[in-house]
Amino acid sequence: MPVEKETEEKIFEAARKVFQERGYEGARMQEIADEASINKSMLHYYYRNKDTLFFKVFQAGVKKIFPQVFEILSSDISLKEKTTLVVEFYHTAFKDNPQLPSFVIFEMNQNPERFKAFIAGQSIEIPEAFLKQVEREIEVGNIKPINPKQFLMNIISMCMMPMVARNMVQSLFKMDNGQYEDFLEERKEIIPDFIFSGASKGGG
Amino acid sequence: MPVEKETEEKIFEAARKVFQERGYEGARMQEIADEASINKSMLHYYYRNKDTLFFKVFQAGVKKIFPQVFEILSSDISLKEKTTLVVEFYHTAFKDNPQLPSFVIFEMNQNPERFKAFIAGQSIEIPEAFLKQVEREIEVGNIKPINPKQFLMNIISMCMMPMVARNMVQSLFKMDNGQYEDFLEERKEIIPDFIFSGASKGGG
DNA sequence: GTCTATATAACGATAGAC
DNA sequence: GTCTATCGTTATATAGAC
Numbered sequence: 001m002p003v004e005k006e007t008e009e010k011i012f013e014a015a016r017k018v019f020q021e022r023g024y025e026g027a028r029m030q031e032i033a034d035e036a037s038i039n040k041s042m043l044h045y046y047y048r049n050k051d052t053l054f055f056k057v058f059q060a061g062v063k064k065i066f067p068q069v070f071e072i073l074s075s076d077i078s079l080k081e082k083t084t085l086v087v088e089f090y091h092t093a094f095k096d097n098p099q100l101p102s103f104v105i106f107e108m109n110q111n112p113e114r115f116k117a118f119i120a121g122q123s124i125e126i127p128e129a130f131l132k133q134v135e136r137e138i139e140v141g142n143i144k145p146i147n148p149k150q151f152l153m154n155i156i157s158m159c160m161m162p163m164v165a166r167n168m169v170q171s172l173f174k175m176d177n178g179q180y181e182d183f184l185e186e187r188k189e190i191i192p193d194f195i196f197s198g199a200s201k202g203g204g
Numbered sequence: 205m206p207v208e209k210e211t212e213e214k215i216f217e218a219a220r221k222v223f224q225e226r227g228y229e230g231a232r233m234q235e236i237a238d239e240a241s242i243n244k245s246m247l248h249y250y251y252r253n254k255d256t257l258f259f260k261v262f263q264a265g266v267k268k269i270f271p272q273v274f275e276i277l278s279s280d281i282s283l284k285e286k287t288t289l290v291v292e293f294y295h296t297a298f299k300d301n302p303q304l305p306s307f308v309i310f311e312m313n314q315n316p317e318r319f320k321a322f323i324a325g326q327s328i329e330i331p332e333a334f335l336k337q338v339e340r341e342i343e344v345g346n347i348k349p350i351n352p353k354q355f356l357m358n359i360i361s362m363c364m365m366p367m368v369a370r371n372m373v374q375s376l377f378k379m380d381n382g383q384y385e386d387f388l389e390e391r392k393e394i395i396p397d398f399i400f401s402g403a404s405k406g407g408g
Numbered sequence: 409g410t411c412t413a414t415a416t417a418a419c420g421a422t423a424g425a426c
Numbered sequence: 427g428t429c430t431a432t433c434g435t436t437a438t439a440t441a442g443a444c
Contacts, residue, residue, distance in 0.1 A: 007409080025229035026314065029438065039411060044439065099313070105369045106310050109303070110230065112371040119375050126376055143403045149377055149387070150394050151403065154362055161361035164368060165309045167316040171323050172330055173353055183353070190354050198402025199347045199355065211427080233420060243429060248421060 008046045010036045012056065015047075019057045020103040024110070027054075059118070061104045064093065066124045073152075074127035079137055080196060082130070083155060087191045090159040091184060102164045126152070143196075158191045212250045214240045216260065219251075223261045224307040228314070231258075263322070265308045268297065270328045277356075278331035283341055284400060286334070287359060291395045294363040295388060306368045330356070347400075362395045 014036035018027045029050060033040040047053040072085045094100050108115055126149075134148035162169060162184060170180050218240035222231045233254060237244040251257040276289045298304050312319055330353075338352035366373060366388060374384050 022314070023227065023229060023310075025227060028436095030436095040438095041412090041440085042410070045409070048439095050438065102310070102313055105372055106227075106306070108372045108375075109306055109370065110226070112375070116375050124376070141405055144401065144405050146394065146398075146403065147390065150390065153366055153373070153391075154395075154398055157361045157365035158358055160369070161365045162357055165364070166313065168309055168312045169357070171312075171316070171320050172328070186351065186354065187357075190350065191358075194350075194358055194399075194402065196402050196404045197348065198398065198400050198404075199350065200400045200402075201345055201348050232418090234418095244420090245422085245430090246428070249427070252421095254420065 007036075007038060007042060010038065011043060011046055011053075015043075015053050016057050016060070016097075019054055020061075020097060020099040023103070024050075024054050024107060058104065058107055058115075061100055062115075062118070062122075062124070064100060065104055068093070070124070070127055073130040079133060079143070080192070083195055084192045086155060087159055088188055090163075091188045094163060098163055098166065101160050102166075105164060155191070155195060158187070158194070162187065211240075211242060211246060214242065215247060215250055215257075219247075219257050220261050220264070220301075223258055224265075224301060224303045227307070228254075228258050228311060262308065262311055262319075265304050266319075266322070266326075266328070268304060269308055272297070274328070274331055277334040283337060283347070284396070287399055288396045290359060291363055291392055294367075295392045298367060302367055302370065305364050306370075309368060359395070359399060362391070362398070366391065 011032070014032045015027075018032045018035055022028075022031075027050075029043055030040055032053075033043055036042075043053065047056065069086055069089060072082055072089065075082070077085075130152070131148040134143070134146070134151050137143045138145050166180065170177075173180075173183075175183060215236070218236045219231075222236045222239055226232075226235075231254075233247055234244055236257075237247055240246075247257065251260065273290055273293060276286055276293065279286070281289075334356070335352040338347070338350070338355050341347045342349050370384065374381075377384075377387070379387060
């Protein structure tokens with residue numbers, strides 16, 4: 001059994017946890033080593049320095065947030081079905097590490113230039129097919145006129161904001177962890193309904 | 205003219221900028237001093253240490269985000285009017301420092317215990333009157349049944365997410381600063397409409 | 409590959425002259 | 427109040443034995 005691979009993965013997993021919890025600046029190499037139960041020097045042996053290790057973690061994080069959603073958005077199903085699937089994805093994908101969205105968003109704000117190139121390099125791009133589909137649904141008269149990007153923004157916002165601002169909202173709503181998880185679970189049904197029907201009983 | 209007050213405020217303003225840009229861990233006392241064009245020792249003379257200075261900045265930030273919104277929410281106007289006012293508030297209040305929401309949310313996630321007491325101490329609390337109003341509107345039949353907290357969460361999400369995740373969204377949508385500001389401006393009208401009418405043309 | 413020991417640099421904070 | 431000089435600590439990173 002190759003011990004190298006095991007240690008390398010242990011380090012990565014520990015780094016993922018610490019970086020997501022504390023951010024790049026707040027993370028300590030020593031804490032990562034402790035979390036992985038290995039010697040601090042091993043971090044440098046496997047991943048030359050803090051920057052390299054961080055970037056691997058960040059990169060993996062981005063790949064967990066975008067590609068699957070973009071795949072749903074470019075698939076050949078109705079707008080309503082897409083919405084439901086996207087909402088469901090965001091409410092299940094981050095159950096094991098709820099801090100991931102917040103981590104990626106914050107680090108993106110810290111260093112926009114650094115990651116613009118990264119996004120451009122990967123095929124991380126809003127699917128043109130989705131934007132066209134929204135426009136078509138408007139022309140046909142199924143939905144009301146709206147900028148397709150605004151439509152998408154509304155969906156993403158309602159999904160991610162409660163995760164990104166979890167501690168703030170949880171404090172304000174005076175909920176414990178269990179109650180907040182129920183709150184999030186409830187949103188899986190509420191959001192698609194809210195998007196397509198709105199709040200008014202009579203409709204638009 | 206009392207020079208003390210001037211210097212103290214210059215420091216605070218510089219600290220606000222640097223903390224909001226880099227976060228607590230990323231902020232450097234030297235950078236704050238440079239930003240304020242004063243000697244580094246002055247930071248300690250006026251605000252004992254980094255923690256004290258940070259807390260003052262954070263505290264001021266929280267007070268810019270919540271009280272005014274909660275005042276709107278507890279005022280004696282219709283649900284639709286409240287929604288419009290809240291959306292408008294969030295889209296004008298942070299034009300001078302767009303990073304404020306992101307800053308408060310991130311630092312809240314970093315240290316939840318530390319600020320729960322602070323929130324409890326201040327009268328920062330979801331107005332009971334607002335939640336009751338939503339319930340009443342449901343009973344009367346003006347809006348469809350929904351958990352009032354979910355209703356509020358949807359509004360806040362659609363307002364704040366585009367600011368919090370600005371660099372991420374701006375990269376994905378390939379917008380420059382001007383285009384993104386137009387995008388945000390457009391949301392002032394879109395969000396209230398989206399909330400009360402939804403996307404479907406026929407309504408709910 | 410894994411350890412101990414240490415180099416090197418940066419940061420927050422203070423002392424003390426003016 | 428404001429400055430220079432410096433202390434004490436902690437962080438990343440490396441050298442070198444095993």
